[in-house]
Amino acid sequence: MDSAWKFVISSLTSFTFLLTLSVAQDALYHTCVxxxxxxxKNSTYESNLNSLISTFSSNITANDFGFYNISSGQSPDAANGIALCRGDVNSDTCLGCIHNATTELRNRCPNQTEAIIWYDLCMFRYTNRSIFGVMEIEPFHHLxxxxDVVWDTETFNQTMNALLDSLIVNASSGNSLGKFATGNVESIYALVHCTPDLTTIDCSSCLSQYVDVIPARCDRKQGCRVNGPSCNFRFETYSFYTITPADVPPPPTATPTPASPPPSSNPTSTEGNEHNSISGDVQLLERGGGGGKVGYDYSEENFQDENEARSHELPSIQLDILLAATNHFGGENKLGEGGFGPVYKGTLPDGKEIxxxxxxRTSGQGLLEFKNEVTLIARLQHRNLVRLLGCCLENNEKLLVYEYMPNKSLDVFLFDSNISLQLDWPKRLTIINGIARGILYLHEDSRLRIIHRDLKASNVLLDAEMNPKISDFGMARIFGGKQSEANTNRVVGTYGYMAPEYAMEGLFSVKSDVFSFGVLLLEIISAKKNNRFYLWERGESLLTFAWKLWSQGQGMELIDEHIVESCVATEVLKCIHIGLLCVQEDPADRPSMSQVIVMLASETITLPRPSEPAFSVGRFVPEQSQQPSTSDKLVFSNNEVTMSNVFPR
Known part of the structure; x- marks a missing residue:
């Protein structure tokens, strides 16, 4: 930042802070739900609510954590209340703020069963619902x-986002007494806070979802706050909280060098300057009652760059808990295995499936994938992305813990003729739309621009309601600023899903994912796998086969026989058309994911004519193999490798 602007901001700090304190006891916002x-009037609930308000107003005892949850009466007429004070205020100030909040909210919402009010220093809410330990996003208020920002907007946003990211990790890793963190970097001051009855995961999710509203609600502003029922955050260009020694930023250090991959016997296995670190990350700033860094054991030599790994920490789950949950990684709990290693189903003590x-330990491919997922997916929150719940690094074990998807992956249903009938057309259309929304979030709507690089049916998981969730971010790349494409000399991905410019030249962009989505869309419609389609079609790819049928007006011949009765012809043909637009040879001709979303939703839009797909990355099979025997199928079995060359990632 320019030194002159720093001086101006510094000169205004004292006046602005005093002004803030003078209005601190005025309510910011309230909602009668x-x-x-x-x-x-005179109902049992009103009696219980009045008792609750009386308790909050005069009978609660000050504590050091500023969090109170009280109930009055019995369900269904129970009144449940929560009060939370900002983590840097003293007990007397906290109780005074709560007293004002309870009195004012009762006056402003005289007969509403549920209400919430926010002050600068505290929050108070009541309802007849069970809310203790429950993460809720709405209603929320932004201010x-x-x-406007007076220095470079892009630099400001990068610095502010990095600060908030690290504070979210710090606050969410706190304990049941406090989930609060503050910090400042480059004259940006920030505070994040959760009600401490939330779990680590819920706290992180709550804050991350609110931070995601910044581009839409607080773009280019010097400061912003978002207050909700379960969490809140604020950033400003002046100090608005009580500074403690933990808030003083660390002295400047050299940017850590990304860890090198393990030695490889393949001399072409290096990937140039490709990396996945995020510019502008800052050290975690610890607060007394708000937890601190998760203690990881990086004793193994493979983790040479400890600082880089520690700057992207996740909630840690103890190894003994995961051993008990998976019956010591028993074979009966094994769900599958990939280049990373095996995946096991587990059940935590509270009954939650993971x-x-x-x-x-013998995998050379999985180490960087592990680090990539740890640094990346924890930052992403979307209903169509699988949730990473935590990780574990103990006794040389490296474990990632995800939400459990009871219906496994899309390929399990799609390419098994015995169970693909469970995917009727409405379900398939829902899956198509969900995948598209997930990719759109990665490309345009998240705080980071993410290129997945390995989108395929086996990396789309299905929850209990068959909703799709994109998984496996080990090969994903982060784009910064206005970057839209990059080169690599190490091509990773899966046969049949790679865009031609990526497979041949190592050039990837958001349009590479669009190509993979187009392949996946045609697979969902046809229930045929592109990277083994040549076994039946004289070396012809699914893409060129689909284009020929569509261009001859015979597109309906492509569809899976199991959806003939349940499908709507116009919807299927439109989806085939969109899929063919996505797999065109020239990336510039392919639509963006936002355009794909519009195409899928519109019933009247006129779609452009696609050009013929150039080729599909795969292997050619001689003509005599067009109808393979059983033995032929064994020889040409599906290749599930996730890389075009086998060497450590």
Missing amino acids: ESNGNFS PSLN AVKRLS
Whole structure:
């Protein structure tokens, strides 16, 4: 930042902070939640609510953590209340703020069953619902600064996002007494806070979802705050909280050098300058009651760059818990295995089902994939992306813990003729739309621009309601700023899904993922796998086969026989058309994912004519193999390798 602007900001700090304190006891915002209905005068609920308010106003005892949750009465007429004070205020100030909040909210919402009010220093809410330990996003209130950023917007956003990311990790890793963190970098001051009854995962998810509203609600502003029922954050270009020694930024250090991959016997296995670190990450800033860094054991030599790994930490789950959950990685719990290593189903003590990805000790491919997922997917929150719940690095074990998907992956249903009938056309269309929304989030709507690089049916997981969730971010790349494409001399991915410019030249972009989505869309419609389609079609790819049928007006001949009765012809033909647009040879001709979303949703849009797909990355099979025998099928079995060359990632 220019030194002159730093001086101006510094000069205004004292005045602005005093002004903030003078209005701190005025309510910022309140909501009478009409959707939960009203209570009747002299009802049992009103009596319980009045008792609750009385307790909060005069009978609660000050504690050092500023969090109170109290109930009055019995369900269904129980009144449940939560009060939370900002983590840097003293007990007397906290109790004074809560007293004002309870009195004011009762006056402002005289007969609403549920209500919430926010002050600068505290929050108070009540309802007849069970809310203790429950993460809720709505209703929320955002308040941007009136002033625009006066220094480079892109630099400001990168610095601010990196600061918030590290504070979220710090706060969410706190304990049941406090989940609060503050910090400052380059004259940007920030605070994040969760109600401490939330789990680590829920706290992180709550804050991350609110931070994601910044581009839409607080773009180019010097400051912004978002307050919700379960968490809140704020950033400003002046100090607005009580500074403690932990908030003083560390002295400048040299940017850490990304860890080198393990030695490889393949001299072409290096990938130039390709890396996945995020510019602008800062050290975690610890607070007394707000937890601290998760303690990892990086004793193994493969983790040469400890600083880089520690700057992207996840909630840590103890090894003994995961051993018990998976019956010591028993064979009966094994769900599958990939280049990374085996995946096991587990059940935590509270009954929650999980999937545990275990890095094989003999795997050269999985180490960088592990680090990539740790640094990347924890930052992403979307209903169509699989949730990474935590990780474990103990006793040389490297484990990633995900939400469990009871219906496994899309390929299990799609390419098994015995069970593909369970995927009727409405389900397939829902899956197509969900995958598209997930990729759109990665490309345009998340705080990071992510290129997945290995989108395929086996990397789309299905939850209990058959909703799709994109998984496996070990090969993903982060794009910064306005970057839209990059080169690599190490091509990774899966046969049949690679865009031609990536497979042949190592050039990848968001349009590479669009190509993979197009392949996947045609596979969902046809229930045929592109990277083994040549076994039946004289070396012809699914893509060129689909184009020929569509261009001859015979597109309906492509569809899986199991969806003939349930499909709507116009919808299927439109999806085939969109798929063919996505797999065109020239990336510039392919639509963006936002355009794909519009195409899928519109019933009247006129789609351009696609050009013929150039080729499909795969192997040619002689004509005599067009109808392979059983033995032929064994010889040409499906190649599930996830890389075009086998060497450590």
